[in-house]
Structure formats: C-alpha cells, structure tokens
Amino acid sequence: MVSTPKAPKAPDPTQTAAAQTATNVDTAIANSGLSYVNQYTPDGSLEYKVTGNQTMTDQNGKTYQIPIRSAYQTYSPENQAIYDQTQQTQLGLSKLANEQTGKISGILGTNVDLSSDNVDKYANDHWQGGFNNQWDRDQKSLDQSLADKGIAMGSEAYSNALRDFSTRKQAASDQYLGDMYSNAQNSILTERNQPLNEISALMSGSQVNQPNYVNSPTTQLPTVDQAGLINENYNQQLGAYNSQTAQSNAAMGGLFGLGGSLLGGWAKGGFAGISDRRLKHDIVRIGEMPSGIPVYEYSYIWGGGRQIGVMADEVERAIPEAVAEGPGGFQMVYYARIH
Incomplete structure (x- = not known):
C-alpha cells in the first residue's frame, strides 16, 4: 500500500x-x-x-x-501663595457682586420706559430749570435795556419787544427740547444699566480660572x-x-x-477488477446483490467517471474465496463468484 x-x-x-x-x-x-x-x-x-x-x-x-x-x-511655594491670595480676592469680589445683585432685582423686573411723555418729563425735570433761569436773566436784561432807552412798560414799543423776546424763547425751547430728547433717552438707559455694569465689573475680576490640562502622551496598541x-x-x-x-x-x-500486463493477468484468472475501498471516493450505496453484498456507486481516485460495484473488504467477509490481493497490496474481486 x-x-x-x-x-x-x-x-x-x-x-x-x-x-x-x-x-x-x-x-x-x-x-x-x-x-x-x-x-x-x-x-x-x-x-x-x-x-x-x-x-x-x-x-x-x-x-x-x-x-x-x-x-x-x-x-512652587511662591506661586502657590500668589494663587491663594488671588483666589481670596476674587472670592471677596464675587461675594460683593452677589450682594449688589439683590439690590437690583427690582430693576431687572421693570421694563425701561422710553415713551415720549417719560423722556420729555425726564428732560424737563433735569434740564428745563436751567433753561428757564437763563431766559429769565435774559428777560431782566431786556427790561433794563428798554428802561434805559426810555421805553416804558405797557407802551407799544415795550409790547413789541416783549413779543419778539417770547417768540425767540419759544423757538429756543423747542430746539432745546429736541436736542435734549436723545440725551434724555441715553441718560435713562445709563441710569438703568449702571448697577448692572458695576456688578459686571465686580464679576470680571472674580471669574473662576479653568484648569490647564497638559497634553498626555498617547500610546496606541498595534493591530493584529x-x-x-x-x-x-x-x-x-x-x-x-x-x-x-x-x-x-x-x-x-x-x-x-504497470498497465494491463499485471491487471490483465488477474482478469485472465477471472477477476473483474480492483475493488479496494482505499482507491475509491464519493461512495454511495445504491442497492445489494442477491447474495446480500451491498452495491455502490463510486469514482476511482485516478478518474474515469462514475462506476458501479462492490467493496472488496465486504466481499472478503462474506465470500473470502472471491477476493485476492493484487499489485501494491490492493484487493481484487472475482465477480463470477458473488452472484
């Protein structure tokens, strides 16, 4: 074998x-x-x-x-001392800002009134008095000037001069209020925002510093x-x-x-062919002979297409005289003796 x-x-x-x-x-x-x-x-x-x-x-x-x-x-010890002192200062500013926040809670809950009536009132309350004082002084100067010229109060000349003065004053008042309207709006907003700006200034000096992380080395596992x-x-x-x-x-x-010289000799002796299981593959049982020996379909390992026959080892167990050893130690079957 x-x-x-x-x-x-x-x-x-x-x-x-x-x-x-x-x-x-x-x-x-x-x-x-x-x-x-x-x-x-x-x-x-x-x-x-x-x-x-x-x-x-x-x-x-x-x-x-x-x-x-x-x-x-x-x-370092020196930097740690500076850090601790800075943190204490920032903490104090933060507490002060917190106290101030309670004082302006009412402001934040009230809308800013920039209506015309409110702006005009603000201008009158803050600047109208100074405007009127200036024109009162101008009117006294006018009265004195007319008196020096011999123009008596109640005369037509006096009435005409006073009428011209009143016209100029009204025009100046209209111009003045127009100029002060924008200033009054800005002043109202400034008064509203001043407490907020103070708190913002306090908080800007008490911001918590974010930690500075270093770039850690990275190590990657090689892939398999x-x-x-x-x-x-x-x-x-x-x-x-x-x-x-x-x-x-x-x-x-x-x-x-080895050719037909050896196999042919076995054939002359009545043996039909090599039936050793070791030389076959894709073996499929398809029936049995009258003697009960199974019949298979198979292919030889060297090719040649599908074949039909028996397995020498099974024949040897049933009919030993029908089996003989051939070339290379492979078994041959004499089919005439197994029908």
Whole structure:
C-alpha cells in the first residue's frame, strides 16, 4: 500500500492572534511607562502616578489589566501663595457682586420706559430749570435795556419787544427740547444699566480660572492582522493539500502505470477488477446483490467517471474465496463468484 506523508499542521490563527495581542499589550504598557516623564520647573511640577487599572477584554475573551495614570500639577511655594491670595480676592469680589445683585432685582423686573411723555418729563425735570433761569436773566436784561432807552412798560414799543423776546424763547425751547430728547433717552438707559455694569465689573475680576490640562502622551496598541493570519493558515493548508495530492497522484500513477500486463493477468484468472475501498471516493450505496453484498456507486481516485460495484473488504467477509490481493497490496474481486 502506498503511503503519503502528512503536511505539518498550520498554526491556529486564534491562538496566534491571542499571542500577538498579549505581546502588543505588554509593549504598549512598557512604551507608556517610558512616555510619562515627570516635569520639574521653577514655577512648579507635573507628576504622573498610577491610580488604578482598566480591564480590557480581547475578541478571544482574554482579559488584560491596563494601568490608568493621572497627572498632578503642583505650584512652587511662591506661586502657590500668589494663587491663594488671588483666589481670596476674587472670592471677596464675587461675594460683593452677589450682594449688589439683590439690590437690583427690582430693576431687572421693570421694563425701561422710553415713551415720549417719560423722556420729555425726564428732560424737563433735569434740564428745563436751567433753561428757564437763563431766559429769565435774559428777560431782566431786556427790561433794563428798554428802561434805559426810555421805553416804558405797557407802551407799544415795550409790547413789541416783549413779543419778539417770547417768540425767540419759544423757538429756543423747542430746539432745546429736541436736542435734549436723545440725551434724555441715553441718560435713562445709563441710569438703568449702571448697577448692572458695576456688578459686571465686580464679576470680571472674580471669574473662576479653568484648569490647564497638559497634553498626555498617547500610546496606541498595534493591530493584529486577524484576516491575514486566517488567510495564511488557509494558504498553508492548501499548499499541504496540493503537495499531498501531487505525491499521491505520482504514487498511484506509478502503481497503475504497470498497465494491463499485471491487471490483465488477474482478469485472465477471472477477476473483474480492483475493488479496494482505499482507491475509491464519493461512495454511495445504491442497492445489494442477491447474495446480500451491498452495491455502490463510486469514482476511482485516478478518474474515469462514475462506476458501479462492490467493496472488496465486504466481499472478503462474506465470500473470502472471491477476493485476492493484487499489485501494491490492493484487493481484487472475482465477480463470477458473488452472484
């Protein structure tokens, strides 16, 4: 019987991937430890400390403990003192702003009145008195001037001069109120916003500083080429199969290349053909002979299409005299003796 060597078993891709992942994790942890370098400067220091572990599970269910590091920033003693003092100052300003906020709660709940009546009233209340005082002084000056000219009060000349004065005063008043209207609007808004601006100024000096985080080193795990491992495993198996098939074909070709000289001799002895199960594949039982021996459909390993016949080992158990050993140790069946 011809034997063919078995190809080496290809490495299991899952085990290979698991081993590669373990190596990658160990390398990454080592690189991470080398990357986190403590820093010490005159202004302060930065230190990295391991504060815990994170469990990582790979696709094969194996777990790894990945160290978690935290960054700690520390001021120098001088800078720490400045920081503490600044924080106290900002806290005091924040408290003052909070107190002022209670005083303006009523202002925030009231709408700003910029109606014409309110603006005119504001202008009259704040500036009309000064305007009237100026024109009262001008009128006294006019009376004195008319008296010096001998124009008596009640005379036509006096009435005409007073009428002209009143016309100029009214025109000036209209112009004055028009000019003061915009100023009155701005003043109303200023009075409304002043408390808010004061609080804003207090708060601007008491803002909480956001922490400044350093850029932590990053370490990435190398990826495992799982598909490549599987394909490589397949290629190895395919190569082994092709090698095994080639060796088997060569052996069988040499065996059956003996030709009809040997097989023909067996045929002359009444044996119909080689029926060794080891030389057949795709075997399908399709019935049995009258003697009870099963009948199969099959193909020889060297080709030649589908065949119908028996298996020599089964015939040998039932009718030993119908089976004989042929070339290469393969069994032959004498069909005339099994009907």
